[in-house]
Amino acid sequence: MSSKFRILAEISEKLSGNKKPILVGGSAVEFYTRGTCKSIDIDLLGDRETLVKLLEDMGFSKMGRHWFYTKDIGIEIVGSSAEGRRVNEVLHEGKVIRIISIEDLIVDRLNACKHWKSQYDCEQAQVxxxxxxxxxxxxxxxxxxxxxxxxxELIRINL
Structure with missing residues (x-):
């Protein structure tokens, strides 16, 4: 998989337990579809203060709402909690990554489909x-x- 997941694995390895960030959004879709669907950034849930300090220590620079390590890897801290959602732990190159469950990711994509009228998110939910x-x-x-x-929206994904 891409270098963005290597960076995420490095970030996760430096934190323990519930401090490990949770991958959500388009990059979670990219991970589960093994790159069939692409995302331009990494959306994370986690303790903002902890993540900001770690990103700074790792050499990331803040530009707008994103943190950049290289010009093509941007990280956005989109929230602090996955409360009420399921989280999976998966291995990437021998390192644990926490990622939102597929079911919750489908719900997230369908919310974007419904409320933002985003056809791309509808398609991601279907995929x-x-x-x-x-x-x-x-x-x-x-x-x-x-x-x-x-x-x-159940009809959209033929459930």
Whole structure:
């Protein structure tokens, strides 16, 4: 996989337990689709103060809302908590990365599809659903979709 996941693995390795950031957004889609869907930045959930200090120590520079190590790897800290969502731990090159569950990622993409009218996010939800259909916790997915008032979006992904 790309250098962005190597950087994320390095960041994660320097932190312990719940201090490890959680990958969300487009790069989480990119990870789960093994690069079929691409993202231009890395969106993370985590303790902002801890992450900012670590990024500074690693040589990242802040430009706008993103932190850059090289001009093509930007990191945005989009929130602090994944409360109410499931998080998976996966290995990348022998290092643990925390990443939002596929079910919650589908819900995230469908929220963007519905509220931002983003066709790209609709397509990402469909790709994720199709690729992982047999591995999804459908009861959990349906519950999360009801919580987010996305029942009508079920039709979009043929659930």
């Amino acid at each position: 994720l659903f199709g690729a992982y259909r047999d591995k999804l916790d459908l009861d959990y997915l349906k519950t999360r979709m009801k919580e987010e008032d996305l029942e009508m």
